[in-house]
Amino acid sequence: MKLLVTGGAGFIGSAVVRLAVARGHRVVNLDALTYAACLENVAEAAESPLYAFEKADIRDAAALERIFAAHAPDAVMHLAAESHVDRSIDAPGDFIETNVTGTYTVLQAARRYWVQAGRSDGFRFHHISTDEVYGTLGATGLFTEETPYAPNSPYSASKAASDHLVRVWHETYGLPVVLFNCSNNYGPYQFPEKLIPVIILNAIAGRPLPIYGDGSNVRDWLYVEDHADALLTVLETGAPGWSYNIGGENERTNLELVKTICGILNELRPGAEGSPCRPDRLRRRPPRPRRALRNRPVADPPRAGLAPVGDGGGGAAAHGAVVSRQRALVAPAAGADRGRRAAGPGGVAWRFWSSARRGRLRPSWRGSGARRRSASAGRRRISPTRGPVPRSSAGPGRRR
Numbered sequence: 001m002k003l004l005v006t007g008g009a010g011f012i013g014s015a016v017v018r019l020a021v022a023r024g025h026r027v028v029n030l031d032a033l034t035y036a037a038c039l040e041n042v043a044e045a046a047e048s049p050l051y052a053f054e055k056a057d058i059r060d061a062a063a064l065e066r067i068f069a070a071h072a073p074d075a076v077m078h079l080a081a082e083s084h085v086d087r088s089i090d091a092p093g094d095f096i097e098t099n100v101t102g103t104y105t106v107l108q109a110a111r112r113y114w115v116q117a118g119r120s121d122g123f124r125f126h127h128i129s130t131d132e133v134y135g136t137l138g139a140t141g142l143f144t145e146e147t148p149y150a151p152n153s154p155y156s157a158s159k160a161a162s163d164h165l166v167r168v169w170h171e172t173y174g175l176p177v178v179l180f181n182c183s184n185n186y187g188p189y190q191f192p193e194k195l196i197p198v199i200i201l202n203a204i205a206g207r208p209l210p211i212y213g214d215g216s217n218v219r220d221w222l223y224v225e226d227h228a229d230a231l232l233t234v235l236e237t238g239a240p241g242w243s244y245n246i247g248g249e250n251e252r253t254n255l256e257l258v259k260t261i262c263g264i265l266n267e268l269r270p271g272a273e274g275s276p277c278r279p280d281r282l283r284r285r286p287p288r289p290r291r292a293l294r295n296r297p298v299a300d301p302p303r304a305g306l307a308p309v310g311d312g313g314g315g316a317a318a319h320g321a322v323v324s325r326q327r328a329l330v331a332p333a334a335g336a337d338r339g340r341r342a343a344g345p346g347g348v349a350w351r352f353w354s355s356a357r358r359g360r361l362r363p364s365w366r367g368s369g370a371r372r373r374s375a376s377a378g379r380r381r382i383s384p385t386r387g388p389v390p391r392s393s394a395g396p397g398r399r400r
Helices: 011-022 039-046 061-071 085-090 092-116 154-173 195-205 224-237 254-268 345-354
Strands: 002-006 026-031 051-055 075-078 124-130 177-182 184-186 209-212 218-223 242-247 251-253 282-285 305-307 315-317 322-328
Touching: 002 011, 002 061, 011 026, 011 039, 011 224, 026 061, 039 051, 051 061, 061 092, 075 092, 075 224, 085 092, 085 154, 092 124, 092 154, 124 154, 124 224, 154 177, 177 224, 184 224, 195 209, 195 254, 209 254, 218 224, 218 242, 218 254, 224 242, 251 254
Parallel strands: 002 026, 002 075, 026 051, 075 124, 124 177, 177 242, 184 218, 209 282
Antiparallel strands: 218 251, 242 322, 305 315
């Protein structure tokens, strides 16, 4: 299969590119190479004859038309996006331009290509989004695909808008789309403006460790290569017109996360000057406006977490992505079947990630069990004319 991956030099996009090439897919990496992108992220894939790179902006319709015509992809995996909440508060216009206008331009280019190719049943447009579109959770509950959208930042609002565009291009034009909403990703090559690389690099350098509020916000953490595995699995086995939530079943408060990272780094660099990670270095910052807490996915894989592993090293332990219950985007016809590498002195940050354990993907639509869901449970189809199919009576799991 030939994949056109937008944003393939970024953090999540590069993980998809590396894994797709390793599995024998042909990959065209389309990236504008903005501040958070780096071609070093895909250096190992770039050596393969299966890999091609196109430098282009997703808002450039002419460039997109040329790239579609030249490469004739079987599927689009749209990951290019502005994705930092703080930056969206300071400069919301950039997020509207990239996440909304850019997604519209990619959808239009994909639709023209798909129509000219005879509306192939095998073509797919996969849109990768975030669970932040659902807003904020309280002390209990979780997000599901039925959760109403309630974005609380310019970033999440722009991603919600792009999700709606994807749904509309499926409903109005029939474009075969699949939508993903994921929880917080972590892992190698993450741009050092996000929480985990910031804590690692500041701890190594002996600088203060910033944390918002009292550190009690709960997030679900998903190892980036498990996320890439989930995306490619759904690409191969999922159905168009459905949305999927992807999480890691790996919840902890920000304060717990920082303390865990400190423990790992203190084992990696015991006694080194400036390296110990101490509580007195924590610096509390005012909370961001209505920052969303994270969900825990509906499934029951082995528990995951950050912990020292291996022979004296440390790493991030993750046991695979969880793809939760699905929702169809529109009603069927009558009678139809229902970042750059966060490296530091001595390569400690890289060793932190390279020692990470990887687990198996365990999608919830496979197998059975008290908390697993079959392909027909816990989903709904959205249509302005027919309304949703009644929801499953199976309730969601709970969260701390």
